[in-house]
Amino acid sequence: MYEFKYHRPATVRQAANLLIKNEDAKVIAGGHTLLPVMKQRLAAPPHLVDLSHVEGLDGIEMKGRSLVIGATAKHADVANSPIVGEAIPALAELASLIGDPAVRHKGTIGGSLANNDPTADYPAAVMALGATIVTNKRKLKPEEFFQGLFTTALEPDEIIVKVQFPLPKKAAYVKFRNQASRYALVGVFVARRPSDVAVAVTGAGSEGVFRVTAFEEALKARFNAKSLDGIHVPHDGLNSDLHGSAEYRAHLIGVLAKRAVDAANGKA
Amino acid sequence: MAKISLIVNGNPVTANVDPRTLLVQFLREHLRLTGTHVGCDTSQCGACVVHVDGKAVKSCTTLAVMADGHEVTTIEGLAADGAPLHPMQEAFRENHGLQCGFCTPGMIMTAVDLVKRKGHDLSDATIREELEGNLCRCTGYQNIVLSIAAGAKAMANSDRA
Numbered sequence: 001m002y003e004f005k006y007h008r009p010a011t012v013r014q015a016a017n018l019l020i021k022n023e024d025a026k027v028i029a030g031g032h033t034l035l036p037v038m039k040q041r042l043a044a045p046p047h048l049v050d051l052s053h054v055e056g057l058d059g060i061e062m063k064g065r066s067l068v069i070g071a072t073a074k075h076a077d078v079a080n081s082p083i084v085g086e087a088i089p090a091l092a093e094l095a096s097l098i099g100d101p102a103v104r105h106k107g108t109i110g111g112s113l114a115n116n117d118p119t120a121d122y123p124a125a126v127m128a129l130g131a132t133i134v135t136n137k138r139k140l141k142p143e144e145f146f147q148g149l150f151t152t153a154l155e156p157d158e159i160i161v162k163v164q165f166p167l168p169k170k171a172a173y174v175k176f177r178n179q180a181s182r183y184a185l186v187g188v189f190v191a192r193r194p195s196d197v198a199v200a201v202t203g204a205g206s207e208g209v210f211r212v213t214a215f216e217e218a219l220k221a222r223f224n225a226k227s228l229d230g231i232h233v234p235h236d237g238l239n240s241d242l243h244g245s246a247e248y249r250a251h252l253i254g255v256l257a258k259r260a261v262d263a264a265n266g267k268a
Numbered sequence: 269m270a271k272i273s274l275i276v277n278g279n280p281v282t283a284n285v286d287p288r289t290l291l292v293q294f295l296r297e298h299l300r301l302t303g304t305h306v307g308c309d310t311s312q313c314g315a316c317v318v319h320v321d322g323k324a325v326k327s328c329t330t331l332a333v334m335a336d337g338h339e340v341t342t343i344e345g346l347a348a349d350g351a352p353l354h355p356m357q358e359a360f361r362e363n364h365g366l367q368c369g370f371c372t373p374g375m376i377m378t379a380v381d382l383v384k385r386k387g388h389d390l391s392d393a394t395i396r397e398e399l400e401g402n403l404c405r406c407t408g409y410q411n412i413v414l415s416i417a418a419g420a421k422a423m424a425n426s427d428r429a
């Protein structure tokens with residue numbers, strides 16, 4: 001790991017000022033993506049701004065009809081939170097499938113979203129649930145926030161503060177894990193929302209998370225796994241690597257989407 | 269350099285460290301607590317698991333400066349020198365839960381964390397699922413699973429968490 005200067009702000013405002021003052025500074029929270037990348041010398045930020053001492057940034061609460069999760073809430077907090085379990089059990093389930101127990105004690109929802117790894121789990125939930133990403137500057141919808149491989153709308157001095165999830169009527173996440181890395185080879189989040197249905201896919205797209213509108217329209221007409229019979233996802237733009245071809249991933253999207261609809265309908 | 273103060277195995281420790289020092293480096297090279305191992309160095313194998321404020325974390329993927337103000341427990345902190353082993357350590361010994369021993373400190377720290385979170389009556393399936401972040405290249409896991417189930421029960425009858 002190359003040398004860096006370490007900063008520990010007490011507030012989001014202080015953190016943002018540090019980002020403005022120090023060019024190429026990076027925010028760190030759990031560090032479970034950033035530190036491995038720095039150890040491999042794939043990243044060498046001259047400054048690290050640690051958010052873990054900013055108070056009130058890791059809360060989980062219901063606000064009106066939305067579940068609000070603070071940016072530094074850890075995966076284990078989300079997985080075990082009775083509030084999340086009650087409001088959006090699919091989100092608690094998703095958090096419980098990230099990494100392993102020790103990783104879940106450190107990794108954060110804000111870190112996962114800001115990194116926008118194409119195989120990360122949270123982007124699928126945020127996209128399918130139509131969550132709002134609240135930063136120190138503005139509110140962003142998922143379609144604006146996610147901008148392709150490891151790329152987001154976040155500006156250099158912009159920090160995710162919290163994520164607001166409107167409650168779905170039903171939802172489920174089904175993940176086909178890469179057996180070695182535990183990342184999603186393909187993950188499908190299905191949400192039956194008050195006025196429509198959203199299906200978001202992670203792990204498969206070469207530009208990161210995306211929605212499958214053909215599935216959404218079929219499921220809006222009838223929210224049943226059978227509605228997806230005969231609808232095929234084109235494999236253009238899907239990842240192809242030693243873990244699975246684009247054709248295989250396209251097939252998995254269909255299989256997992258059906259399982260997710262069954263799970264959302266309470267059929268295991 | 270950054271000044272850090274933390275509690276390690278019950279003892280207050282203050283040190284000046286380069287901010288890029290990993291927690292595992294600090295424990296092994298500064299404090300000479302070499303029971304915590306570096307296996308893969310990529311947060312996958314779990315040989316470096318320690319407890320920070322009572323929760324299992326991978327110390328190869330934590331900066332020492334991030335442990336400032338926190339409480340760290342390593343394998344050395346489970347039982348004092350000369351004192352009887354911690355029930356989980358004893359269970360690994362009794363059930364032959366190790367061969368080369370390299371992964372054992374991380375296995376035991378993960379197991380103690382698991383018992384704290386999921387209680388003393390653990391099914392094989394739960395133990396196997398929870399061990400997904402700890403790799404062992406010798407045992408085939410069978411005796412590790414037996415050891416953890418036995419250690420979890422033994423911890424119920426012990427005053428040591």
